[in-house]
Amino acid sequence: MSFDRRKFVKAASIAALGGVVSPPLKLFGGVVVDGQSAEAVPEAVSGCIGCECSPVAPPTNATRWAMVIDLKTCREHEDCTICMDACHKTHNVPDVDNPKEQMKWIWKEHFGHAFHEADHPYLEEHVKHSNALLMCNHCNNPPCVSVCPTNATFKREKDGLVMMDWHRCIGCRYCIAACPYGSRSFNYTEPKKYFAEKGIQIEPDFPTRTRGVVEKCTFCEERLARGLWPACVDACPHNALVFGDLDNPDDPVRCLLAKHFTIRRKPALGTEPEIYYIV
Amino acid sequence: MNDKGKIVLGLIVFLVIMTFPMWYNFINGVVPFEDAVVQTANTPGKDKCVRAADYMRTQHMDLLNEWRQEVVRNGDRYTEDAYGNKIEKSLSNTCMDCHSNKEEFCDRCHNYMAVAPYCWDCHVLPAEVQQADMALKVDATEGNE
């Protein structure tokens, strides 16, 4: 890496602390120390396609985070894994070869598997053979939170994020049984060993997890706190992921939802998933 | 009560086993931990900890627990140190920044007290990363040859 990420994040958080929020990304670029150029930081735009509202940084007062995924754009880049790589790198999600013990925060699944109720034999060819990008839906009515016997997984009151306390998780895996989306992964073994085996550097800014706890996407809570977009949104070069506050009628996600036909996974279950898909 | 002898003998054996660590240390001449001053490795522009040293020595685990609760569960990441400076409540990013000499600073006392906090099972140690990094580079060079 050409610049010191640790220092960058620290600078960013200090800037955020100082209340310098808008437009933070540009500013952060300037703050990056050691004379590294601002170009090292990809310019993040969580924009609405063909729309005016394209803020440079996530709002600081969101009350219900949500994401719109444009599968049409996604389909144009079939083999693209940039968002997944960015997420898994940022959060030290190990790369596990054994499919039974894979760790997935954000991953691609065959369209028919992801949207079973929308699947039929005569589906548009390019949709039928496409993949959908999946992650934790951060449900408004999360079954994983209801079943957790220790409140290790909980819904954050202020912004609706479904969070995990990895210090508290006892590894009973009841949440895995309760999640209708397969969004949760269990650490069957010591995750650090995969980094050593594969020679992948551990990101010092984010903890790894320990053996025997469950983990999942956090909507990059730690980045939002610093005024940064989620890593996947930030990384997507095609603007296929749009993130924002569902409670704000002027937010790009609301703008997109108003303009496009969108679907959610298994809406009939009443979990109120907060990831919306443009198909 | 013809079992009296057996009971007394049993009690003595029990007491000896229970107090074994004391005997062991006594015989081996283990002395109580000196209140050794441990220098921190890296203090760029900082000469004071976020709380007074006396408090930290005995209560750092409480402070860390409190921080952990507030950060993880409420997303409340920032606080003030004892001198009114804004700081991030972070083991890896705030504490370990100065106290990067974990073996000297943390482990010595933890080992003496026979406590094994699991913080570093997950939280990444900057030194550890550096070591891993170096090991990687060595591997890479070997691979190239």
Next chain:
Amino acid sequence: MIEKALQGGKGYWTLIVILLAVIGVGVLAYLKQFSEGLTVTGLSRDVSWGLYIAQFTFLVGVAASAVMVVLPYYLHNYKMFGKLTILGEFLAIGACIMCMTFIFVDMGQPFRIGNVFLYPSPHSMMFWDTVVLFGYLLLNILISRVAMSSENKGVAPPKWIKPFIILSIPWAISIHTVTAFLYSGLAARPFWMTAVLAPRFLASAFASGPALLIILCLILKRFTKFDAGREPIQKLGVIVAYAMALNIFLILMEIFTAVYSGIPEHIDHFKYMFVGLQDAEGVMVTNLVPWMWTSSVLAVFSLSLLLVTKLRQNETILGIAAVAVFASLWIDKGMGMIVAGFTPNPTHVVVPYTPTLIESLITLAIWGMGALIVTILYKVALTLRKQVQRVPYRA
């Protein structure tokens, strides 16, 4: 009282040594799991509960079934079960401890299990299950202890214990109801999300528990001087017959609903159990099929033996039927119930699960531990009873 466990014949000590050996092997296996993580099991991100939770579910039923001897005795004054109540309560104690151990070995972070009590979460069925299971264990320890000590002294049990005995009856129903709620409240798993699950659990419990009690009574009769008596064992046989009939009826209800409605996400689980389903590569996965058919055949076979009075009255045939009931339900309610619930997974993909050797050894050891507890408790109870030399009577 407990010192009676140290006085036994050759057969008794052989059994104890064998059980201890089985437990010892399992402890070693668990140490491996403890140091390496649940990766030593056959579990996966798709089938995240397996053999351990299957045993847990089945054994909660065995624990709850003690109520089937306690209830007739205390509520209907059915004196014949007098000799059996203590055996039922001891069986419940053993089963409860096994259940807790199975939960413990299934935990990813077993040393954090105290968090369930440190951060109580009444919205979680697992929290309630822990509470009712602990409560049931304590109730049974208290009741059996007081009853035994009174019997030993040849006096009637104190009056204050009666409310606890009465409480233990609905409590037994509750432990298995809450265990069913663990599963039936999950929208993510259509196979479990059925209102009939709790009744079905209770029916199978009241078949498998008394069936085990029959087996134990017949073993005691054969190898010790204790004879529970012909009539109580016959009555247990009737209970097993009715409960098993009800259980099969409820399973048929489930199958009808799934098959007739034809909703794929309901019927797929049954297909997986009885004919197999294709995995992502198109390979037919049939690993549960032989088990489920074995269970079904045993269920029909045992029920036909039990329903014919003449056959049931033959103690050998009754014993065979009891073993068949127990085996059938152990498969159906254990592995069938849990693994089929996870297969296919929420994205409709079939990922097969097979327990590993380590997992099986740990499981065997916990069964060994349960057997050891029950053996020792029965030994104490029967030795005392022999000494008192009188027809036991209780409150």
